[in-house]
Amino acid sequence: xxxxLLLSNSTSPGRPYLAHAxxxxxxxxxxxxxxxxxxxxxxxxxxxxxxxxxxxxLDGLRLEIVGVHASADPAGVVAGADAVFVGGGNxxxxxxxxxxxGLLDAIRQRVADGAPYVGxxxxxxxxxxxxxxxxxxxxxxxxxxxxxxxxxxxxxxHYTDAHPPGHQGETRAQRLAExxxxxxxxxxxxxxxxxxxxxxxxxAGLLGEGAARVFDPQSPxxxxxxxxxxxxxxxx
Amino acid sequence: xxxxLLLSNSTSPGRPYLAHAxxxxxxxxxxxxxxxxxxxxxxxxxxxxxxxxxxxxLDGLRLEIVGVHASADPAGVVAGADAVFVGGGNxxxxxxxxxxxGLLDAIRQRVADGAPYVGxxxxxxxxxxxxxxxxxxxxxxxxxxxxxxxxxxxxxxHYTDAHPPGHQGETRAQRLAExxxxxxxxxxxxxxxxxxxxxxxxxAGLLGEGAARVFDPQSPxxxxxxxxxxxxxxxx
Numbered sequence: 001x002x003x004x005l006l007l008s009n010s011t012s013p014g015r016p017y018l019a020h021a022x023x024x025x026x027x028x029x030x031x032x033x034x035x036x037x038x039x040x041x042x043x044x045x046x047x048x049x050x051x052x053x054x055x056x057x058l059d060g061l062r063l064e065i066v067g068v069h070a071s072a073d074p075a076g077v078v079a080g081a082d083a084v085f086v087g088g089g090n091x092x093x094x095x096x097x098x099x100x101x102g103l104l105d106a107i108r109q110r111v112a113d114g115a116p117y118v119g120x121x122x123x124x125x126x127x128x129x130x131x132x133x134x135x136x137x138x139x140x141x142x143x144x145x146x147x148x149x150x151x152x153x154x155x156x157x158h159y160t161d162a163h164p165p166g167h168q169g170e171t172r173a174q175r176l177a178e179x180x181x182x183x184x185x186x187x188x189x190x191x192x193x194x195x196x197x198x199x200x201x202x203x204a205g206l207l208g209e210g211a212a213r214v215f216d217p218q219s220p221x222x223x224x225x226x227x228x229x230x231x232x233x234x235x236x
Numbered sequence: 237x238x239x240x241l242l243l244s245n246s247t248s249p250g251r252p253y254l255a256h257a258x259x260x261x262x263x264x265x266x267x268x269x270x271x272x273x274x275x276x277x278x279x280x281x282x283x284x285x286x287x288x289x290x291x292x293x294l295d296g297l298r299l300e301i302v303g304v305h306a307s308a309d310p311a312g313v314v315a316g317a318d319a320v321f322v323g324g325g326n327x328x329x330x331x332x333x334x335x336x337x338g339l340l341d342a343i344r345q346r347v348a349d350g351a352p353y354v355g356x357x358x359x360x361x362x363x364x365x366x367x368x369x370x371x372x373x374x375x376x377x378x379x380x381x382x383x384x385x386x387x388x389x390x391x392x393x394h395y396t397d398a399h400p401p402g403h404q405g406e407t408r409a410q411r412l413a414e415x416x417x418x419x420x421x422x423x424x425x426x427x428x429x430x431x432x433x434x435x436x437x438x439x440a441g442l443l444g445e446g447a448a449r450v451f452d453p454q455s456p457x458x459x460x461x462x463x464x465x466x467x468x469x470x471x472x
Contacts, residue, residue, distance in 0.1 A: 009404050043414040044456075090414050132375055137411040138368045139418045145377045162400030168245050168429050169394040175373040178279040178326050182375045193404050220280075 002111050003028045003200040004150055006127055007120035008157045008191035008208075010088050018057040020194060021120070024207055026061050028116050028198065032082035035065045038074075038107075040097035041089025041122040043139070050087060068103070075106035084110060088121025088157075091134040095126065096142040104148060111150055121157045124191070128154045133179060133188050135172075151199060153233045154179075159190030159213060177220040187216040189225065189233060197234060204234035238347050239264045239436040240386055242363055243356035244393045244427035244444075246324050254293040256430055257356070260443055262297050264352050264434065268318035271301045274310075274343075276333035277325025277358040279375070286323060304339070311342035320346060324357025324393075327370040331362065332378040340384060347386055357393045360427070364390045369415060369424050371408070387435060389469045390415075395426030395449060413456040423452040425461065425469060433470060440470035 005021075005028040012020040029035070039050040051067035058065065066081070068074035078084055084107050086094070098104055111117050119127050125134045130145045133154040156176060163171045170178075176188055191197065192210030206212050206225065213222040214229060225233075241257075241264040248256040265271070275286040287303035294301065302317070304310035314320055320343050322330070334340055347353050355363050361370045366381045369390040392412060399407045406414075412424055427433065428446030442448050442461065449458040450465060461469075 011404050013402050013404070044410075044417045090411075090418075093414070093418060130377075132377065133373065135373070135405055137415060138370065138374060138381060139411075139415040141366075141368065141381045145374060158403070158405035160400055160403055160405070162403060164396060164398030164400065166249050167394070167396055167398060168247050168249070169371055169396070174280075175326075175375075178329070179373060179375040181280045182326075182329060 002114045003030070003116040003198070004127065005116070005118045005196060005198050006124040006151070006155060007196040008124065008159065009193040010120045012194050016057065017053055021196065022058065024196060024198070025058065025118055028118055029061070029063065029083050030116065032116055033062065033064055034080070034082045035063050036068050036078045036081035036084050037065050038084070038086040038094070038098070038103065038123070039067050039069055041087055041091065041094035043090045043093050054085065054087060074101040075103055078103060078106040078110050081110065081115065083116040083118065086119040086123030086126055088123055090139055091122040091125045091131045091136040092138045092140050092142060094122045095131055095145070095147060096140050098126065099143050108148055108150070117150060124155050124157050127151055129186070130154070133176070151234050152236045154186055154188040155197070156188055156190040159192050173222055176215045176222065180215050180217060180220045184217045187214060187233060189214055189230070190222060197230060199234050202235055204231045206230050238350045239266070239352040239434070240363060241352070241354045241432060241434050242360040242387070242391060243432040244360065244395065245429045246356045248430050252293065253289055257432065258294065260432060260434070261294065261354055264354055265297070265299065265319050266352065268352055269298065269300055270316070270318045271299050272304050272314045272317035272320050273301050274320070274322040274330070274334070274339065274359070275303050275305055277323055277327065277330035279326045279329050290321065290323060304337070310337040311339055314339060314342040314346050317346065317351065319352040319354065322355040322359030322362050324359055326375055327358040327361045327367045327372040328374045328376050328378060330358045331367055331381070331383060332376050334362065335379050344384055344386070353386060360391050360393050363387055365422070366390070369412070387470050388472045390422055390424040391433070392424055392426040395428050409458055412451045412458065416451050416453060416456045420453045423450060423469060425450055425466070426458060433466060435470050438471055440467045442466050
């Protein structure tokens with residue numbers, strides 16, 4: 001199994017796009033040069049612009065970043081790449097297009113063969129068994145909510161316990177408590193912004209400064225991940 | 237077509253459950269006495285408790301409120317009721333169970349035959365063509381995201397432009413702009429908490445004090461609903 005780097009988010013306050021993750025990404029890709037970038041989470045901006053933004057953010061890492069959307073055979077671009085990057089945006093749009101272009105099998109195969117996978121936000125949701133812990137609005141309907149399953153546990157990106165004052169809608173913790181009640185067999189790791197999980201060589205660890213939170217039937221309201229717990233959750 | 241009352245939310249700050257909507261509900265039900273209540277949006281509390289809460293909130297309106305879950309034939313309870321109420325909670329859980337128990341056709345038929353429909357939060361999402369403008373987490377997977385279609389337009393309940401400071405996740409307006417980009421043919425009405433839409437006798441109007449917002453290709457960032465616009469949107 002190759003290296004997986006799953007980021008909560010792309011942008012830390014006051015810093016350029018992906019800047020907080022640049023060193024982590026460099027480490028994850030290692031010798032890889034040709035990157036298949038999946039931009040299908042973009043909805044309100046152009047795929048070409050998305051590719052340009054990622055190229056600019058990672059300039060200097062000597063990566064050749066190719067948007068899979070520009071090919072008549074997106075799955076072939078994945079198959080021929082050294083690494084796969086999947087960017088954030090709307091998770092449902094990403095998943096629908098990934099199914100449409102046969103990317104799920106292509107990415108699973110390429111990662112099984114050793115290619116590093118880097119995802120952020122919706123791209124981290126995509127790496128999970130399903131996208132059922134996304135925060136995004138289901139603006140389009142994919143054929144299924146099942147996703148890549150590169151890791152055995154669900155991630156909630158952009159995890160926060162902040163909530164607009166007076167607002168009566170569910171808090172994030174309430175939403176995740178509902179997930180746990182409906183799916184007691186499926187723990188969830190809430191990754192605060194600025195954090196990530198790295199899985200490689202049968203080990204897993206948390207990166208960044210915020211504390212990841214674990215939601216499961218013993219802690220439906222969430223608890224801080226214990227030392228070593230990420231490994232128990234992400235490597236099975 | 238019967239009277240539809242679609243509420244943004246169940247609870248206004250500092251007031252008991254459904255108190256802000258009690259007079260609207262009384263008006264909507266009219267002479268109806270036997271209410272089929274659909275509690276399937278509840279995930280972390282019992283359906284029986286949900287029925288008890290609604291009965292208590294509407295005590296004095298002389299309604300006989302029956303939870304459809306308690307019957308071996310939930311669709312039959314709908315068919316035999318004078319009115320249908322659908323409560324809030326998790327929209328995906330509500331929709332999955334509604335499909336499982338054959339409630340979509342049963343509710344559509346009963347409403348077409350004249351029964352008032354009252355929904356709040358997830359229950360308002362259910363009245364739309366699809367649930368793709370819910371704020372809820374997709375904790376379970378319904379067979380489809382298509383819903384009742386009692387109204388021709390999408391509602392976003394609990395509409396707010398508030399956002400936790402510093403949080404990098406999408407704002408509600410950004411999520412709805414994505415919906416409009418992906419679905420230009422499908423306008424969305426954002427109902428702030430404390431508001432509702434009432435549809436009856438070929439007329440539609442907004443209730444409550446907050447201004448509804450309309451999201452469509454001309455206003456992907458949203459605009460305040462113009463006078464009479466609700467009628468143009470909800471009655472076709």
